[in-house]
Amino acid sequence: MAKVIKSKRNLPNLPYFYSLIEWTLPNLNRRKSASRKAQTIHDLARSAKKRVPRVVYDYVEGSAFDEIGSARSSAALRRVQFNARTLRDVSNLDSSEMILGQKVDLPIIFSPTGYTRLMHHVGEPAVASVASKNNLIYSLSTMGTTSPEELTAAVPLGRKWFQLYVMQNRADSVAVINQARRAGFEALILTVDTPVSGLRLRDFRNGLTIPPRIRPGTVLAIARKPVWWINLFTTKKLEFAAFRGWDKSLVELAATIFSPAISFDDVKWLQETWKGPVIVKGVQSVEDAITLAKMGVEGIVLSNHGGRQLDRGPVPVELLPDVVKAVGKKLDVYIDGSIMSGQDVYAAIALGAKAVFIGRAYLYGLMADGERGVEKVVELLRRDFLNTMALTGNRTLAEVRETGAIFRNE
Numbered sequence: 001m002a003k004v005i006k007s008k009r010n011l012p013n014l015p016y017f018y019s020l021i022e023w024t025l026p027n028l029n030r031r032k033s034a035s036r037k038a039q040t041i042h043d044l045a046r047s048a049k050k051r052v053p054r055v056v057y058d059y060v061e062g063s064a065f066d067e068i069g070s071a072r073s074s075a076a077l078r079r080v081q082f083n084a085r086t087l088r089d090v091s092n093l094d095s096s097e098m099i100l101g102q103k104v105d106l107p108i109i110f111s112p113t114g115y116t117r118l119m120h121h122v123g124e125p126a127v128a129s130v131a132s133k134n135n136l137i138y139s140l141s142t143m144g145t146t147s148p149e150e151l152t153a154a155v156p157l158g159r160k161w162f163q164l165y166v167m168q169n170r171a172d173s174v175a176v177i178n179q180a181r182r183a184g185f186e187a188l189i190l191t192v193d194t195p196v197s198g199l200r201l202r203d204f205r206n207g208l209t210i211p212p213r214i215r216p217g218t219v220l221a222i223a224r225k226p227v228w229w230i231n232l233f234t235t236k237k238l239e240f241a242a243f244r245g246w247d248k249s250l251v252e253l254a255a256t257i258f259s260p261a262i263s264f265d266d267v268k269w270l271q272e273t274w275k276g277p278v279i280v281k282g283v284q285s286v287e288d289a290i291t292l293a294k295m296g297v298e299g300i301v302l303s304n305h306g307g308r309q310l311d312r313g314p315v316p317v318e319l320l321p322d323v324v325k326a327v328g329k330k331l332d333v334y335i336d337g338s339i340m341s342g343q344d345v346y347a348a349i350a351l352g353a354k355a356v357f358i359g360r361a362y363l364y365g366l367m368a369d370g371e372r373g374v375e376k377v378v379e380l381l382r383r384d385f386l387n388t389m390a391l392t393g394n395r396t397l398a399e400v401r402e403t404g405a406i407f408r409n410e
């Protein structure tokens with residue numbers, strides 16, 4: 001019979017034992033500790049779900065109709081396989097990119113999201129502050145719960161873009177654009193995938209209103225998430241800050257904000273009115289991208305609004321290579337939809353995107369742990385992105401795009 005190998009035993013080595021002990025006190029703040037321990041944005045989403053009422057979580061996570069669009073974006077990103085090079089010195093990595101002539105530290109932009117103070121009372125200023133500290137761009141939504149002026153007053157430093165819907169009445173659009181201009185916003189993002197609002201069935205079922213209405217069932221909701229409700233009642237009123245004083249109901253406001261008559265003429269009008277950079281968000285075809293390139297817009301965002309508008313439309317990341325080929329030399333091609341890790345960011349850049357916009361990713365962090373949660377999202381995206389750059393042998397974004405990626409047929 002073969003001899004069994006045995007370890008020789010010594011007396012316990014106490015100095016060695018002591019050297020392994022980590023003398024840190026357990027963190028009693030469960031929220032802080034959960035966001036500190038998060039290894040993925042999905043971890044933060046799980047923690048977010050515990051912190052906010054269901055109606056709020058569903059508003060963020062949900063999409064339109066059967067919610068196929070956002071699931072297809074995630075599936076498509078997972079099908080992207082990175083080409084890789086080895087034996088290239090990757091001791092110095094540069095993840096920066098020039099956007100509208102200025103450097104950002106990562107190819108990531110904070111997407112506009114409406115009602116952000118509903119997710120966490122610190123809202124838009126907390127997100128913009130994280131963007132500014134990390135040298136990234138923050139976009140404020142027309143449907144924001146902080147006005148352009150308030151945002152600039154709260155976070156004077158850092159680059160800010162303003163997202164606009166072309167409204168039924170151009171004078172209303174001009175009034176909002178002027179707020180952005182006065183507050184020093186650098187560029188306008190025109191969202192074009194909302195001629196009408198998407199049918200988000202979760203919100204209908206949950207009876208979402210802004211601010212939330214107190215109904216008999218709300219008492220139970222308050223008992224379940226008291227901290228969120230206390231924050232709601234003890235901080236600034238939740239309202240669409242750019243429309244303060246308009247005195248319109250939510251339904252009237254939505255009907256005023258979304259114009260079903262929006263066309264390429266409106267883009268031209270906006271270019272003439274704003275005079276600064278215009279980025280068109282919600283492009284879903286090569287043909288429209290070509291038309292917009294001819295019109296001289298600075299950039300386009302291939303987007304299906306996170307699946308919250310048209311549900312079964314083209315998947316942005318699948319459209320990306322053809323759009324980059326057609327117009328990539330004439331304008332900046334951005335993309336969004338289900339970006340949940342630095343690897344997803346890498347996939348989009350390797351397929352030719354200038355940068356990605358993130359939406360739910362930062363909202364999960366915000367709901368989980370306010371500003372700290374958003375900071376954690378940037379930290380995770382940066383860690384994963386740099387790690388993937390090193391493992392694929394790429395030192396710059398130009399090299400990432402040159403090395404490229406392919407779609408696997410799965």
Ligand SMILES: Cc1cc2nc3c(=O)[nH]c(=O)nc-3n(C[C@H](O)[C@H](O)[C@H](O)COP(=O)(O)O)c2cc1C
Nearest residue numbers: 060111112113114141191305306336337338359360
């Ligand atoms: C809660 C929420 C609110 C949003 N509000 C707006 C908005 O006001 N304007 C806009 O152009 N896009 C809005 N979007 C779409 C995002 O800007 C972005 O296109 C989308 O979130 C990208 O997908 P992702 O969330 O999977 O990253 C919203 C998205 C979410 C999740």
